[in-house]
Amino acid sequence: xxxxxxxxxxxxxxxxxxxxxxxxxxxxxxxxxxxxxxxxxxxxxxxxxxxxxxxxxxxxxxxxxxxxxxxxxxxxxxxxxxxxxxxxxxxxxxxxxxxxxxxxxxxxxxxxxxxxxxxxxxxxxxxxxxxxxxxxxxxxxxxxxxxxxxxxxxxxxxxxxxxxxxxxxxxxxxxxxxxxxxxxxxxxxxxxxxxxxxxxxxxxxxxxxxxxxxxxxxxxxxxxxxxxxxxxxxxxxxxxxxxxxxxxxxxxxxxxxxxxxxxxxxxxxxxxxxxxxxxxxxxxxxxxxxxxxxxxxxxxxxxxxxxxxxxxxxxxxxxxxxxxxxxxxxxxxx
Amino acid sequence: xxxxxxxxxxxxxxxxxxxxxxxxxxxxxxxxxxxxxxxxxxxxxxxxxxxxxxxxxxxxxxxxxxxxxxxxxxxxxxxxxxxxxxxxxxxxxxxxxxxxxxxxxxxxxxxxxxxxxxxxxxxxxxxxxxxxxxxxxxxxxxxxxxxxxxxxxxxxxxxxxxxxxxxxxxxxxxxxxxxxxxxxxxxxxxxxxxxxxxxxxxxxxxxxxxxxxxxxxxxxxxxxxxxxxxxxxxxxxxxxxxxxxxxxxxxxxxxxxxxxxxxxxxxxxxxxxxxxxxxxxxxxxxxxxxxxxxxxxxxxxxxxxxxxxxxxxxxxxxxxxxxxxxxxxxxxxx
Numbered sequence: 280x281x282x283x284x285x286x287x288x289x290x291x292x293x294x295x296x297x298x299x300x301x302x303x304x305x306x307x308x309x310x311x312x313x314x315x316x317x318x319x320x321x322x323x324x325x326x327x328x329x330x331x332x333x334x335x336x337x338x339x340x341x342x343x344x345x346x347x348x349x350x351x352x353x354x355x356x357x358x359x360x361x362x363x364x365x366x367x368x369x370x371x372x373x374x375x376x377x378x379x380x381x382x383x384x385x386x387x388x389x390x391x392x393x394x395x396x397x398x399x400x401x402x403x404x405x406x407x408x409x410x411x412x413x414x415x416x417x418x419x420x421x422x423x424x425x426x427x428x429x430x431x432x433x434x435x436x437x438x439x440x441x442x443x444x445x446x447x448x449x450x451x452x453x454x455x456x457x458x459x460x461x462x463x464x465x466x467x468x469x470x471x472x473x474x475x476x477x478x479x480x481x482x483x484x485x486x487x488x489x490x491x492x493x494x495x496x497x498x499x500x501x502x503x504x505x506x507x508x509x510x511x512x513x514x515x516x517x518x519x520x521x522x523x524x525x526x527x528x529x530x531x532x533x534x535x536x537x538x539x540x541x542x543x544x545x546x547x548x549x550x551x552x553x554x555x556x557x558x559x560x561x562x563x564x565x566x567x568x569x570x571x572x573x574x575x576x577x578x579x580x581x582x583x584x585x586x587x588x589x590x591x592x593x594x595x596x597x598x599x600x601x602x603x604x605x606x607x608x609x610x611x612x613x
Numbered sequence: 614x615x616x617x618x619x620x621x622x623x624x625x626x627x628x629x630x631x632x633x634x635x636x637x638x639x640x641x642x643x644x645x646x647x648x649x650x651x652x653x654x655x656x657x658x659x660x661x662x663x664x665x666x667x668x669x670x671x672x673x674x675x676x677x678x679x680x681x682x683x684x685x686x687x688x689x690x691x692x693x694x695x696x697x698x699x700x701x702x703x704x705x706x707x708x709x710x711x712x713x714x715x716x717x718x719x720x721x722x723x724x725x726x727x728x729x730x731x732x733x734x735x736x737x738x739x740x741x742x743x744x745x746x747x748x749x750x751x752x753x754x755x756x757x758x759x760x761x762x763x764x765x766x767x768x769x770x771x772x773x774x775x776x777x778x779x780x781x782x783x784x785x786x787x788x789x790x791x792x793x794x795x796x797x798x799x800x801x802x803x804x805x806x807x808x809x810x811x812x813x814x815x816x817x818x819x820x821x822x823x824x825x826x827x828x829x830x831x832x833x834x835x836x837x838x839x840x841x842x843x844x845x846x847x848x849x850x851x852x853x854x855x856x857x858x859x860x861x862x863x864x865x866x867x868x869x870x871x872x873x874x875x876x877x878x879x880x881x882x883x884x885x886x887x888x889x890x891x892x893x894x895x896x897x898x899x900x901x902x903x904x905x906x907x908x909x910x911x912x913x914x915x916x917x918x919x920x921x922x923x924x925x926x927x928x929x930x931x932x933x934x935x936x937x938x939x940x941x942x943x944x945x946x947x
Contacts, residue, residue, distance in 0.1 A: 290741045311742070378748055386723040393720055393917075398910040402902060405875035405911045407624045408645070414712055414917045438772015541739040568736060576732040577739045583727075585748045 282308040282324035284598055287317075287333050288349075293587055300595035305602060313538060316547050326601065328594065331578070332538040335359050343367055345601055349594050351376060351427070351581075352508060353611055354481040370597045370607030374427050375589040376581035380478075380506050381431035383580035385439070387530030388415060388474050390574055391502050413473075416440040421472035423465070423489065424479030424507065425454060432476055433458040444468045469496040474504065481508035491516035495525055502528040506580045509534035514563035521572055528572045532580040540564045541577075616642040616658035618932055621651075621667045622683075627921055634929035639936060647872060650881050660935065662928065665912070666872040669693050677701055679935055683928050685710060685761070685915075686842060687945055688815040704931045704941030708761050709923040710915035714812075714840050715765035717914035719773070721864030722749060722808050724908055725836050747807075750774040755806035757799070757823065758813030758841065759788060766810055767792040778802045803830040808838065815842035825850035829859055836862040840914045843868035848897035855906055862906045866914040874898045875911075 283305040286297065294309050301307060308323045314333040325344040329335070331352060335343075340363040347370045348356055360366040389395070393412035401410055420436045422429045425445040436443050437458035445454065450462045469475065475497065479485045489512045494503065503526055505512050514535050520526040534540045539561055542548040550558050568575050581590075597607045617639040620631065628643050635641060642657045648667040659678040663669070665686060669677075674697040681704045682690055694700040723729070727746035735744055754770045756763045759779040770777050771792035779788065784796045803809065809831065813819045823846045828837065837860055839846050848869050854860040868874045873895055876882040884892055902909050915924075931941045 290745075291743070292745045378750055379746075382723065382748055382750070383727060386720070386727055386729060389716065389720040389723065390729075393717060395720060395724075395910075398913050399908065401913070402909045402911045403878065405878040407911060407913055407916060409625070410911075410913050410916055411624075411626045411921055412713075412917045414716055414919045416712055416716070417919075435773065438774075439769065440772075544737065544739040574733065575736045576729075577736045577741060577744075579732050579735070579741055579744050582741060582744055583746045583748045585751075587745055 280322065280324050282306045283602065284308070284326045284328060285322075285324040286310070286328045287312065287314050288330040292584070293349075293591060296587060296591035297595060300592050302595075302599050302602070313541070315538070316542060316545075326598070328598070329355075331355050332541050334538060337363055340364065340367065345369065345607070347371070347594065347597055347601070347607065349590060352481060354508070354510075356611060368601070368605075368607065369611045370601070370609055371611055372590055372593055373609055375593055376586040377427040377431040379583040379586040380428050380580040381435055382583075383532065383576070384432055384476055384478075384504050384506050384530075385415075385435055387504050387506075387532075387574055388420075388502070391528040391530060392418075418442070418473040419444060419471050421446070421463075421468035421475045422460075423468065423475065423477050424485075425451070425460070426478065426480065428506070429476075429478035430454055430458075432478060433460050444471060465493065466496055469493060470498065472497060472501055474502050477503070477505040477507045477511055479507050479511055481510050485511050487511065487513050491519055494520050497525055499524070500527045502526065502530065504530040506532045509537055509564075514560060514567050518563055518566055518570070521570060526572075528574070529567070529570075530574045531567065532576045533578055534564050534567075536560050536564070537578060614656065614658050616640045617936065618642070618660045618662060619656075619658040620644070620662045621646065621648050622664040626918070627683075627925060630921060630925035631929060634926050636929075636933050636936070647875070649872070650876060650879075660932070662932070663689075665689050666875050668872060671696055674698065674701065679703065679941070681705070681928065681931055681935070681941065683924060686815060688842065688844075690945060702935070702939075702941065703945045704935070704943055705945055706924055706927055707943055709927055710920040711761040711765040713917040713920040714762050714914040715769055716917075717866065717910070718766055718810055718812075718838050718840050718864075719749075719769055721838050721840075721866075721908055722754075722836070725862040725864060726752075752776070752807040753778060753805050755780070755797075755802035755809045756794075757802065757809065757811050758819075759785070759794070760812065760814065762840070763810075763812035764788055764792075766812060767794050778805060799827065800830055803827060804832065806831060806835055808836050811837070811839040811841045811845055813841050813845055815844050819845050821845065821847050825853055828854050831859055833858070834861045836860065836864065838864040840866045843871055843898075848894060848901050851907075852897055852900055852904070855904060860906075862908070863901070863904075864908045865901065866910045867912055868898050870894050870898070871912060 285308040289309050322339050322342050328347040331350050345368040353371045356369050398410055419442040421444040422432050423446045425447040433443050443460045444463050445460045446465050446468045454460045517529055567573050600608045619642040623643050656673050656676050662681040665684050679702040687705045690703050732744055753776045755778040756766050757780045759781040767777050777794040778797050779794045780799050780802045788794045811823055851863055901907050934942050
């Protein structure tokens with residue numbers, strides 16, 4: 280093969296940082312595309328690195344020696360390994376982006392509470408009717424999934440003077456003490472939330488966990504922020520909740536079957552190639568993006584110069600460790 | 614006169630709350646318009662209440678018994694009293710909106726640091742090039758004017774893990790201790806700021822204080838947030854600083870000669886009635902509103918349901934006190 284490592288889904292700023300931190304004596308392939316969006320279809324290097332949108336061909340499994348995902352979530356690799364004969368050495372980035380994601384969650388909250396789009400439109404006539412918003416201080420914030428990202432959200436929420444509820448299998452006393460976080464069950468967290476944030480990892484247990492039935496328990500005026508994984512909040516359910524006014528707003532950075540949505544939005548695929556259920560999800564996602572009470576961003580909450588720097592440095596260290604010692608520094612958990 | 618109290622510049626939500634809190638036995642006049650935008654020109658009540666955009670006719674001074682401004686700033690009343698024979702009893706609202714304004718300042722900061730407009734545009738093609746933002750944590754925030762609003766900004770900034778610099782005539786030890794705020798002089802605050810927030814009252818001393826010369830001292834990439842008074846940051850100067858890349862962005866809620874801008878945007882006045890300097894300011898303001906690196910809101914940072922409630926309650930208490938005892942609870946300082 281022509282290269283030692285092939286990097287997919289590398290955006291411009293990230294490529295520059297990777298070139299800076301990677302050891303110089305190896306040959307690297309970079310592309311902004313996902314694997315399925317590249318034309319060739321052949322494997323250019325024994326080690327590949329992706330983010331979350333690439334679909335790795337099953338037939339590559341025998342030629343690959345290792346996979347490194349430049350993301351905190353690794354559900355896509357777990358799914359891939361289920362479909363091949365033997366798992367491969369694989370690594371991921373457990374912690375690089377928690378702060379960036381948490382700050383974006385607060386940006387989304389403030390935009391809804393302060394009716395920011397309307398404020399900006401109203402400048403045209405310098406009018407103020409219908410622009411009265413709400414303050415974050417004193418509101419109840421329910422954090423579903425209090426891991427690395429969730430606890431950073433609790434940290435900021437505490438500084439904002441909010442009441443914090445958390446839902447997690449593991450309760451951590453230090454978060455109770457530092458941020459006044461109260462652990463409750465999911466139905467209580469939903470009923471009391473003014474704002475509900477999904478910060479769960481995607482697993483078999485969390486798949487479609489925040490569905491129509493669960494989110495129907497929200498109080499009127501509540502908003503949902505999902506900066507974790509789209510598969511946890513089915514888009515058809517969100518549309519119905521918005522329509523029935525059970526959700527006042529949705530701030531969303533992640534999408535169910537995101538790689539399908541991404542390819543479709545870029546015009547790189549057609550709906551004809553999709554199955555019935557995939558097509559339904561795609562249509563619901565597209566309706567969600569157009570909805571007036573949805574603020575949507577393209578899986579970009581992680582994307583700050585600070586986290587990009589942390590990510591590229593940690594990726595380069597992992598790749599170097601694998602090239603030189605045959606093991607990643609942060610391998611996938613068993 | 615037909616009424617006991619006339620309220621100008623009352624938007625819809627505020628009117629409902631005032632009706633709720635005001636004593637029932639008096640007659641009230643409400644209009645969303647400023648005084649100059651109402652047609653009649655005659656004074657409908659001996660007590661008037663405005664916000665900041667009304668121009669009170671000089672000839673009313675002899676018929677008026679009192680003025681209450683539903684705002685924290687009262688520079689417009691000070692200016693009015695300079696032009697009439699004798700000052701009138703006058704009241705204002707010293708503290709109702711500090712939290713609302715401070716939260717909006719952070720919303721503006723986050724929108725710039727996270728390139729939020731670009732993020733939302735990029736969803737159309739689900740691309741991420743050029744979307745890398747910055748985190749608030751660890752950045753230096755310079756607060757010019759650390760009064761009620763400025764200290765609430767310091768409170769939130771401290772919770773966000775920012776480095777805080779403050780500029781004020783009066784240094785308060787409690788702010789140093791609570792938020793790690795460091796008092797410095799204006800040139801130092803400017804040179805070190807990643808974000809500079811103007812939270813000054815408008816006085817003879819602060820008029821045009823943050824002008825071209827002063828803000829030229831900012832470091833590359835710095836942004837300015839003004840949620841105080843537009844007269845402190847001349848719009849012509851902001852345009853020049855943006856053009857010369859000395860300012861990366863401006864988040865602005867307040868405008869130099871705001872009543873002129875408001876009337877002009879609503880099509881209620883023409884430029885022909887304006888003097889040369891007013892016309893220049895109006896044109897600069899209009900260019901600012903169109904600038905791609907400006908986020909503009911219509912003097913709305915104060916406007917939350919929490920602060921509207923506090924404001925209407927405090928206004929009603931002041932009006933009642935004046936009607937019954939001839940004195941406001943929070944009169945203008947001497």
